[in-house]
Amino acid sequence: xxxxxxxxxxxxxxAATDIVPELAAASPERWDAFHAIVxxxxxxRPRGVRRQFAVFLLALALLPLGRFGAPYPRLAAExxxxxxxxxxxxxPGRLRQGFWGLKTLVFMGYYSQxxxxxxxxxxxxxxxxxxxHA
Amino acid sequence: xRERNYDVVIVGSGAGGGTVAKELAPLCxxxxxxxxxxxxxxxxxxxFACPPEGRELAMARKLYFESGGVFNAERTMTMAFGRAYxxxxxVYTGTSLIIPERTVARWAVPGLVSxxxxxxxxxxxxxxxxxxxxxxxxxxxxxxxxxxxxxxxYRVEQFPINVKGCRGAGLCNxxxxxxxxxxxxxxxxxxxxxxGVEVVTNCKVLRIAEGEVLARVANPPWGLPSAWEEGxxxxxxxxxxxxxxAVNSPALLLRSHLPVRLPALGRxxxxxxxxxxxxEHERPISNYFGHPKSFYCDHFAxxxxxxxxxxxxxxxxxxxxxxxxxPEHSELMRRMDRLQMILVLAVDPALPDNRVTIDAxxxxxxxxxxxxxxxxxxxxxxxxxxxxxxxxxxxxIHAPAGERFFIEAHEAPRLDALITRRRLLxxxxxxxxxxxMGGCRMGDDPDTSVTDAWGQVHGLPWLYVADGSLFPRCSxxxxxxxxxxxxxxxxxxxxxxxxxxxxx
Numbered sequence: 204x205x206x207x208x209x210x211x212x213x214x215x216x217x218a219a220t221d222i223v224p225e226l227a228a229a230s231p232e233r234w235d236a237f238h239a240i241v242x243x244x245x246x247x248r249p250r251g252v253r254r255q256f257a258v259f260l261l262a263l264a265l266l267p268l269g270r271f272g273a274p275y276p277r278l279a280a281e282x283x284x285x286x287x288x289x290x291x292x293x294x295p296g297r298l299r300q301g302f303w304g305l306k307t308l309v310f311m312g313y314y315s316q317x318x319x320x321x322x323x324x325x326x327x328x329x330x331x332x333x334x335x336h337a
Numbered sequence: 338x339r340e341r342n343y344d345v346v347i348v349g350s351g352a353g354g355g356t357v358a359k360e361l362a363p364l365c366x367x368x369x370x371x372x373x374x375x376x377x378x379x380x381x382x383x384x385f386a387c388p389p390e391g392r393e394l395a396m397a398r399k400l401y402f403e404s405g406g407v408f409n410a411e412r413t414m415t416m417a418f419g420r421a422y423x424x425x426x427x428v429y430t431g432t433s434l435i436i437p438e439r440t441v442a443r444w445a446v447p448g449l450v451s452x453x454x455x456x457x458x459x460x461x462x463x464x465x466x467x468x469x470x471x472x473x474x475x476x477x478x479x480x481x482x483x484x485x486x487x488x489x490x491y492r493v494e495q496f497p498i499n500v501k502g503c504r505g506a507g508l509c510n511x512x513x514x515x516x517x518x519x520x521x522x523x524x525x526x527x528x529x530x531x532x533g534v535e536v537v538t539n540c541k542v543l544r545i546a547e548g549e550v551l552a553r554v555a556n557p558p559w560g561l562p563s564a565w566e567e568g569x570x571x572x573x574x575x576x577x578x579x580x581x582x583a584v585n586s587p588a589l590l591l592r593s594h595l596p597v598r599l600p601a602l603g604r605x606x607x608x609x610x611x612x613x614x615x616x617e618h619e620r621p622i623s624n625y626f627g628h629p630k631s632f633y634c635d636h637f638a639x640x641x642x643x644x645x646x647x648x649x650x651x652x653x654x655x656x657x658x659x660x661x662x663x664p665e666h667s668e669l670m671r672r673m674d675r676l677q678m679i680l681v682l683a684v685d686p687a688l689p690d691n692r693v694t695i696d697a698x699x700x701x702x703x704x705x706x707x708x709x710x711x712x713x714x715x716x717x718x719x720x721x722x723x724x725x726x727x728x729x730x731x732x733x734i735h736a737p738a739g740e741r742f743f744i745e746a747h748e749a750p751r752l753d754a755l756i757t758r759r760r761l762l763x764x765x766x767x768x769x770x771x772x773x774m775g776g777c778r779m780g781d782d783p784d785t786s787v788t789d790a791w792g793q794v795h796g797l798p799w800l801y802v803a804d805g806s807l808f809p810r811c812s813x814x815x816x817x818x819x820x821x822x823x824x825x826x827x828x829x830x831x832x833x834x835x836x837x838x839x840x841x
Contacts, residue, residue, distance in 0.1 A: 314670065323671055
């Protein structure tokens, strides 16, 4: 990824599989598409926002050290889930907003892939009215 | 620097700018030179026909500022507004309502009366082929909402919409692939161009001053190239009409350092903060086929400050509006064909501190905080929507302020305990806005307003505003028809000013 360091990208990948479990078993092509979408989204954001996102990923990695004794990427899945749940529901404003941003980027990277649509039972058609009463 | 000369320059080509262009176009026959400067691109029909799979991101990048996810300064809300030939009319659903008399009374703008707005609204609605869809064109998502509201005794109405030859692609918010939606890109702008108005795309206006506009042309990697060469251009104009939307119009006026004192400029910004809510049915329903938005419920507008509308969004948009992650989130996402959706719009107050400012480079920054009243409205809207979903037969629902990810149908009597204010944390739940209003509000006092009731900026007879930024308070309904009606008034005033100028 062009807009994240290797360390940040590795943290992102672990968080991505916790947020969208399907990514854990995704093909290399789907991961490539995921990274490309996230990278482009970061590219379109101001440099300050990109920097904030990288700082948030580093904070995410270090946050559990005190409580669980290991950085986020090395925790067991259940503990990682608890860290993310805390970030979503109880963290102070900026951290909570950072997690919202992380989640949004992960969802964008996965759910906006055209190849995923069929697995979501989402198959729109330009002539949708023809399917209304099928 | 290159220079061009016009009598009128209109900044922006959406509901406001497109209407002004079309209304002034007949003056071209008498020799008037009129240009519309639009920041966004004009997409080709092939680009509008981008396949449904993967369309969400591809079209969002081409048609919206920051792909539809512009943050407020507090990072608690995202704002979606269009950037294209046709502005936001390319990406709305075409729901066409006349502003209620009670709202115009609340606006309390001296010289602006409800009857006048209603008359002009009817005119633009006729131009735009506004009508009701027939019963057989309504999908389950819409019918379930209507029937449930009726069962619960909630007032529910059908939306008139502005389509011609709609084939029910359900992709209105990503640009209609069938050229059916009658936005300004299909109606007003082509009509204006036929009469001699020049529409210049990919042209960002940097600053304005009396008699001139400074702009920069830069072609993005999509759409048709601009009619003008790339680079900076000075455009001479006797009259300037700013119709760049409620974020960019105040920002343009602010960075132009106008020679008048306008303390209200940028202030009183409102947004109809919105939630997307979902209920899951046992079996597939028709939801992404057919027009997405056919009904609204204004039952709670006066009592609780929110409106409910039918809607159907795309996978990424849906995913980010669910609070949660992991297996439960994925499980719900794999059932897109069973989801019923409701859009909530909160009726937010116009406050001086909710406002548009500019950063060091002159770009807009929107400062917007939710009041306790708006948060109360959003909480109540989740409960009302849950009752509608369950009355429609949903097996379970997801409420962003829910104590759990899913609330099951048998738990419906306990909604007050299961949907709670402590879970309604800005930054935790996704709150979005597509109805951006205010910032150049109308009024007669230059201390509390920016323009008069005809859109003329106080103290500057050469400068007009003609878009949603004119609203002194929120519109309490989908705003595009009202924007067009106000723009029609602005055009009338500009026309008489031009004629007066000629006579003098």
